[in-house]
Amino acid sequence: MSIGKQLAGLIGWLILVYLAAAIGGFGSANAPVFYRELTLPGWAPPAWLFGPVWTALYTMMGVAAWLVWRQDGYQGTAKPALQIFLIQLGLNAIWSWLFFGFYLGLIAFIEIIALWAFILATIVLFWRQRKAAALLLVPYFIWVTFAAALSYQIWQLNPQAL
Numbered sequence: 001m002s003i004g005k006q007l008a009g010l011i012g013w014l015i016l017v018y019l020a021a022a023i024g025g026f027g028s029a030n031a032p033v034f035y036r037e038l039t040l041p042g043w044a045p046p047a048w049l050f051g052p053v054w055t056a057l058y059t060m061m062g063v064a065a066w067l068v069w070r071q072d073g074y075q076g077t078a079k080p081a082l083q084i085f086l087i088q089l090g091l092n093a094i095w096s097w098l099f100f101g102f103y104l105g106l107i108a109f110i111e112i113i114a115l116w117a118f119i120l121a122t123i124v125l126f127w128r129q130r131k132a133a134a135l136l137l138v139p140y141f142i143w144v145t146f147a148a149a150l151s152y153q154i155w156q157l158n159p160q161a162l
Contacts, residue, residue, distance in 0.1 A: 009070055010063070010066045013063075014062035014063075016089070023093040028097075031050075037161070038157070044150060057139060060139065064137050065085050067126075068081055069082060078129055080125065088115060091111060094111060095108060105151070105154075108155070109155055119144055
């Protein structure tokens with residue numbers, strides 16, 4: 001694969017993950033205000049931390065997908081791995097809408113568990129393709145594990161809001 005095609009692929013995967021981030025971002029536009037109004041567990045991070053963490057995670061996600069894609073493109077054994085990646089990316093974008101946009105605590109929690117499972121499946125499939133790609137997703141998996149616990153706890157502490 002030529003350097004130009006590889007660079008275009010990297011840009012394309014990064015645009016795709018940042019587009020998912022933007023979709024989720026629109027759903028969580030009121031998150032900073034809503035977050036301040038909620039009863040939070042003592043271990044909840046400050047609201048300002050989410051933006052930088054998610055920016056780093058989305059960047060690593062885009063690079064991970066690109067590493068798998070650049071081996072065989074969107075074909076062969078890379079195709080199912082990238083398809084699962086795309087499903088988890090869609091689930092990622094939807095979660096913010098469910099929790100911060102529509103205030104559906106239970107549905108958002110069920111959805112984040114599905115997201116968690118698809119991230120794990122993506123890591124397993126990426127590991128078979130390119131170990132570095134799988135390792136790039138480990139911080140994302142850890143963060144979503146933390147986010148699932150946090151969203152559950154927030155939902156439980158705020159039944160009137162969620």
